Amino acid sequence: MTRSTLIFCLAFLGIGRPGNETTQGQNDLEIWKEFVSILKKGEFPKEKVRPYDASLGEALLGFLRQMRETATWEEWEAPEEIHRVGNQVHFLIPLSFDSQKGTYCFSFLVEEENWYFQHMESITIRLDRISTLPTSEFSDVSDRQKAWAREEIYWSEQVRLFNFLSAVKCKELAYEWVKDGIGNGAGYFLGARAWVPFVEPGKAFILYLCWEQSNLRGNKVTLLRLDDDEATVSMKPIYFELYKAAGHLKQQVSFEDYKKIFEAIWRERAANAGWEVTIEYQDEEVVFNLNKTGRGGSKA
Structure with missing residues (x-):
């Protein structure tokens, strides 16, 4: 093949032709503009949604509804980044939602002249920016996002197991597993005694609870009171935020069961350390009021 023939073929295919990527980007931007225009008008049409998993369709529509109700439309005008991957186009854009500013990735499926909303995500791992190989460095996300990811993965697994045990055995057995x-x-109390050895065991449990939920789980925790016989801990657990934000959980477990799972776990842990816990819910916070029962916590 001669050099002139090669240049002709590349030009014919659009490879290396000036303006080709620009034209594609302009076409993709039109998808975004049309999407925002439809969203502004009201309820987003179901027929324009093609989620990764069909079960997520209603949840995605719910998220769009919430975003529309609180939208600052000036923020929606122009995405920061547009990425084409096969028959998908992804838009990265910072938006205010639920009283917080965050960067969201909106994904669309493109089929011929039609586009369909596919997914919306608040965590985007920039592994498209990986360095030359070999490498041991991989793009990271914030500590808050990593805590969220850990909790979402963990509790999704536990809910699936809870449902499996409920189906093949009974719900009572599922709660025994919980x-x-x-x-x-x-085991939780043993961890508290082993890792917090310089404090009386009952108090060690309370302090370990605060440390584990704050530093390992990423929850906001406040120790309000710690006496020999009484303690109060306030916590804003990602656990309940997940149920609100992760569409798949609502479809897999009722909020009543989800809440009972949380309470069963903490009553079991407190009882083993010699505490009785009363759980109160105050807006988005959970308050543990603990009183000594005389069991567990006094063990040497």
Whole structure:
């Protein structure tokens, strides 16, 4: 093949032709503009949604509804980045939602002249920016996002197991697993005694609870009171934020069961450390009021 023939073929295919990527980007931007225009008008049409998983369709429509109700439309005018991957186009854009500013990735499926909304995500891992190989460095996300990802993965697995046990056995057995398997009261108290050795065991449990939920789980935790016989801990757990934000959980478990799972875990853990816990809900915070029962916490 001669050099002139090669140049002709590349030009014919659009490879290296000036303006080709620009034209594609302009076409993709039109998808975004049309999407925003439809969203502004009211309820987003179901027929324009093609989620990764069909079960997520209603959840995605719910998120769009919430975003439309609180939208600052000036923020929606121009995405920061546009990425084409096969028959998908992804838009990265910073938006204000739920009283917080964050960067969201909106994904669309493109089929011939039609586009369909496919997904919306608040966590985007920039592994498209990986360095030359070999490498041991991979793009990271914020500590808050990593905590969210850990909790979403973990509780999604536990909810699936809870549903499996409920289906093949019974819900009572599933709750026994929640207490013994997830709660693992004896093991949790052992961890508190082993890792917080310079404090009386009952108090060590309270302090370990605060440390584990704050530093390992990424929850906002406040120790309000710690006496020999009484303690109060306030916590804003990602656990309940997940149920609100992760569409798949609402479809897999009722909020009543989801809440009972949380309470069963902490009652089991507290009881093994010699505490009785009363759980109160105040807006988005959970308050543990703990009173000594005389069991567990006094063990040497």
